[in-house]
Amino acid sequence: MSPSTERPPTVADVGEAAVLAVLSGPRGPDAGDPVGNGDDAAVLGPAAATVVTTDMLVEGTHFRLDLTGWGDVGRRAVAQNVSDVLAMGADCSRVLVALAVPGETTMEQIRELSAGIHGEAARSGAVVVGGDLTSARIVIVGVTAIGTLPDGARPLRIDGAAAGDRVALTGSPGRSAAGLALLLAGHTDGPLQQAHRVPVPPIGSGRAARLAGAHALTDVSDGLLRDLAGLARASGVAADLVVDALPVDPRLREAAALLGAPDPDAQVLDWVLDGGEDHGLLGTFPPGAAVPEGFTVIGTISGGVPGEVTVDGIPRVPGGWDSARGAN
Template sequence: MGVADVGEFGLIDRVTARLTYGSSCLLGPGDDAAVVAAPDRRVVASTDVLVEGRHFRRDWSSARDVGHRAAAANLADIAAMGATPTALLVALCIPADLDTAWAEELADGLAAEAALVDAGVVGGDMSASATLTIAVTALGDLDGRPPVVRSGARPGDVVALAGRTGWAAAGLTVLSRGFRTPRLLVEAYRRPEVPYPAGPEAAQLGATAMIDVSDGLLADLGHLAKASGVGVDLRRDGFEVPRQMSDAAQALGVDPYTWILAGGDDHALVATFPPAVALPPSWRTVGRVVEGAGVTVDGDAYDGPAGWEHFR
């Protein structure tokens, strides 16, 4: 059954019936706006858009996978500020011939990812469109802490990573070459595993700067370095190359560090900390902040791709 058969409000009813709202939601879908608790009296907000053909393909990912990815991309931004996610707002622009089951499964994925952080989809909008587009706004709470911004890194700080990088990029390469294995890498592309608790944890540890790795580690650390007016030097030996990635890289003729250093969509968190901070196991040191500008690898300029940038 296509969405045109059930209509806008019929589809809204089908989608909202599948959602959970999280403990911060005081009033969910059904009114002109939702009401979300903000105990800190400050609201952290971020928006991201996924466009079919550019950010996802329906022949590569299920609707539920796309829902997970859409939610994760936004929830990770909230965690990267040192905040706790509280709610999502979702706008869907969908073709009239889209199967209603696809939209319902998308809602399942959105709800399941949000539930990982006790958040929920509390509202949104729908429109007909020739291009399937999913726009998500995430809200979060700072729990009384100052936000961890990109501009606080200082020379001498250590650079640490929570989560993994390169897995989603490796999975995308595998799919782009017409394969479906190694499954571990393909699934990493379809559904990122975001270290959400590491964001507030970094804030509590005294992180001086932090950013979500969405476009590639080198590219995103470049934003942090520019905002802070410093340089960053990464160490290759700070990164583990798992066997599945190493085997896939050899089979496909790819340097695995291209995935690790420049691949996006894993939504790891990278932060800088004063050198005296004892980092827990959730964070591993991968470099240091130095005088200068830009990002180097083992002290030298990196001559490969830095990451994704729209319009290039």
């Protein structure tokens, strides 16, 4: 009797070719490349400037399969890389995926993962052009995202902020951190929980910031304060945030109360300033520049101590996520 008649087929049952066929996804729109998915390597078409980034999701470090589904893991792996492409003022066009999974992973789980990968790539205007597969004891999803800049366009670097700039942000920070806290407390469903499972990068906002004349732009992945401090340090400037200007999702306070925080307002501020993995865009705009729709002005850049960030004029040491040390 075949193993597949007793239980769902696994990766080990069907072999590499069958898994890659699922991960390759349905035949989508042609990206215009000389060689696409399925060969030894993709051959990309010409571009004035190419933006490339890569990042990994590791089971137990970045996600837990008891808290999130396979489809959401696929979406998140693509989304967090697309966000880095957007932060250069570019648009994402292509994605490569390297996957390591245990042999007992079922083909249904692979199909869910693939649907998430291709679905998020399509939302971002990108196509999957290749990748790799191997076996491992835990699930690891590594994504490389590729974007393009028009001829003559300058990339938005992290080190371009100048004194007098306004600091502006897309989205509402802290939602992912609050969602994770709710998940860990056993509250499995809700918009904040889903914000943690799958961030939604602001497609088009990087390009809009570039066209508006932004001086600097970065992705908010490690926490608003930590990422702003990194931008300020790289630019040789300081920054001040205004608490009343921060875009705060009202559901954060509801979450803080549900979780029994002794000071809900303080908990909300901690999530907003130090919660990571929201994957919004944080930029600086010169005086007189029109800040694009979708961005909220939350502070200013000054010529103070490089890398110092104050909140309503009071210095605050960033918390957030450090990739080598974890959460602070």
